[in-house]
Amino acid sequence: xxxxxxxxxxxxxxxxxxxxxxxxxxxxxxxxxxxxxxxxxxxxxxxxxxxxxxxxxxxxxxxxxxxxxxxxxxxxxxxxxxxxxxxxxxxxxxxxxxxxxxxxxxxxxxxxxxxxxxxxxxxxxxxxxxxxxxxxxxxxxxxxxxxxxxxxxxxxxxxxxxx
Amino acid sequence: xxxxxxxxxxxxxxxxxxxxxxxxxxxxxxxxxxxxxxxxxxxxxxxxxxxxxxxxxxxxxxxxxxxxxxxxxxxxxxxxxxxxxxxxxxxxxxxxxxxxxxxxxxxxxxxxxxxxxxxxxxxxxxxxxxxxxxxxxxxxxxxxxxxxxxxxxxxxxxxxxxxxxxxxxxxxxxxxxxxxxxxxxxxxxxxxxxxxxxxxxxxxxxxxxxxxxxxxxxxxxxxxxxxxxxxxxxxxxxxxxxxxxxxxxxxxxxxxxxxxxxxxxxxxxxxxxxxxxxxxxxxxxx
Numbered sequence: 284x285x286x287x288x289x290x291x292x293x294x295x296x297x298x299x300x301x302x303x304x305x306x307x308x309x310x311x312x313x314x315x316x317x318x319x320x321x322x323x324x325x326x327x328x329x330x331x332x333x334x335x336x337x338x339x340x341x342x343x344x345x346x347x348x349x350x351x352x353x354x355x356x357x358x359x360x361x362x363x364x365x366x367x368x369x370x371x372x373x374x375x376x377x378x379x380x381x382x383x384x385x386x387x388x389x390x391x392x393x394x395x396x397x398x399x400x401x402x403x404x405x406x407x408x409x410x411x412x413x414x415x416x417x418x419x420x421x422x423x424x425x426x427x428x429x430x431x432x433x434x435x436x437x438x439x440x441x442x443x444x445x446x
Numbered sequence: 447x448x449x450x451x452x453x454x455x456x457x458x459x460x461x462x463x464x465x466x467x468x469x470x471x472x473x474x475x476x477x478x479x480x481x482x483x484x485x486x487x488x489x490x491x492x493x494x495x496x497x498x499x500x501x502x503x504x505x506x507x508x509x510x511x512x513x514x515x516x517x518x519x520x521x522x523x524x525x526x527x528x529x530x531x532x533x534x535x536x537x538x539x540x541x542x543x544x545x546x547x548x549x550x551x552x553x554x555x556x557x558x559x560x561x562x563x564x565x566x567x568x569x570x571x572x573x574x575x576x577x578x579x580x581x582x583x584x585x586x587x588x589x590x591x592x593x594x595x596x597x598x599x600x601x602x603x604x605x606x607x608x609x610x611x612x613x614x615x616x617x618x619x620x621x622x623x624x625x626x627x628x629x630x631x632x633x634x635x636x637x638x639x640x641x642x643x644x645x646x647x648x649x650x651x652x653x654x655x656x657x658x659x660x661x662x663x664x665x666x667x668x669x670x671x672x673x674x675x676x677x678x679x680x681x682x683x684x685x686x687x688x689x690x691x692x693x694x695x696x697x698x699x700x701x702x703x704x705x706x707x708x709x710x711x712x713x714x715x716x717x718x719x720x721x722x723x724x725x726x727x728x729x730x731x732x
Contacts, residue, residue, distance in 0.1 A: 310557070311557075312554040312555075312556060312557055312558075312559075312560075313554035313558070313559070313560040314557075314558055315558050315559070315560065315599040315600055315601055315604075316468065316599075316647050316649075316686065317641075317642075317643040317645070317646075317647035317686050317687070317688065318468060318643075318647070318686050318688070318689075318691070318723055319643075320642075320643030321643050321688045321689065321725065322480050322483065322723075322725045324643065325725040325726070325727050326480075326725070326726070326727060328727060329726075329727025329728060338642075338643055339642070340558065340601065340640070340641075340642065340643060341557075341558070341601065341640060342557060343557035343558060365513060366480060366481035366482070366513050366726075367480040367481070367513060367725075368478070368480060368481075368513040368514060368549070368552065369554065370554040
């Protein structure tokens with residue numbers, strides 16, 4: 284009975300945690316050889332919640348897919364690159380979070396992490412009034428930030444209400 | 447301005463940093479360990495000359511304190527009959543080494559390409575084995591070794607240049623020779639071999655190395671004709687699969703100014719090196 288309770292308690296945050304990164308496609312500069320890519324692979328896999336990591340040396344693209352219920356923060360992905368002596372550029376992300384702020388100045392909060400982004404459109408602006416206060420899934424680009432920093436703006440491509 | 451100052455400081459350092467796991471076999475190169483990466487290298491280095499063959503084995507350990515600062519140590523063992531060969535810093539000898547390498551310039555210019563410079567500084571301590579040849583019976587003292595390497599790494603090509611300097615202290619009016627060494631290396635990875643990280647990664651190098659050793663000081667007097675200058679050229683190959691690397695190379699002399707009666711004639715140098723790289727999966731929590 285105790286075990287069932289513990290399992291239920293452990294499972295509950297997983298089910299309830301809607302705010303999370305689902306996929307991060309990070310462009311990395313400076314990787315010239317297989318060990319470079321392997322080092323990135325090992326570092327990314329060390330982040331709790333990471334499911335799969337693929338590194339393409341010829342394009343510098345690191346594709347990270349995350350498990351549901353993860354609490355990984357963007358800073359951790361950047362650190363995994365920096366600790367290996369490389370440089371991270373723009374990141375394409377698919378992320379769930381709560382849309383706060385106003386329709387004119389929307390903010391995406393990825394609860395469970397300290398990540399918080401001002402949203403700006405990559406193309407035509409969407410009417411976000413109906414999404415304010417709701418959990419949404421955003422696909423967009425996090426522009427390159429200085430070493431040790433994470434961009435405070437997420438340039439969105441699509442926003443949909445999370446199921 | 448800061449970069450210029452750093453560069454000036456690095457050139458002012460006396461010097462040592464031979465490439466191991468990620469680079470060429472004989473030459474100076476810039477790669478350092480990732481943060482928390484542990485590397486272990488073990489190799490066999492041979493020098494063959496008119497007086498026989500000298501083989502050295504050695505193991506080195508490196509640990510990345512930061513993404514650009516690695517501490518390392520080298521533990522040698524030398525055996526064989528060619529022990530009257532000239533002092534060498536390019537070929538590991540019987541000295542223990544402990545030091546640090548600092549990649550003070552690191553510029554990533556595009557996917558897969560970076561330009562960087564690394565300075566190394568360390569202490570050299572004579573090992574337990576007795577010297578032979580012109581160094582036999584010499585009172586031994588520790589020394590300091592420093593080096594500077596700079597160059598470019600990319601998916602297709604590598605180009606590094608480096609130089610090093612080693613100076614030993616005097617002991618009872620004896621002193622081992624100062625050594626100035628330099629190297630230039632070009633590496634190439636053919637298009638067919640620019641593959642994924644889950645396959646063997648190969649690249650080939652052409653390595654040009656040179657060394658000038660100063661005079662040996664014995665009982666306060668310079669040993670005549672003990673100074674040497676040699677330049678070597680040859681190919682090497684590096685193969686890496688995830689955490690293991692194997693490299694090997696051979697060099698022949700292209701210039702030699704050394705006393706035959708004192709050192710004999712050195713004909714060939716060769717090396718095989720095995721590396722194990724242990725990367726850290728540690729990342730901070732957010």
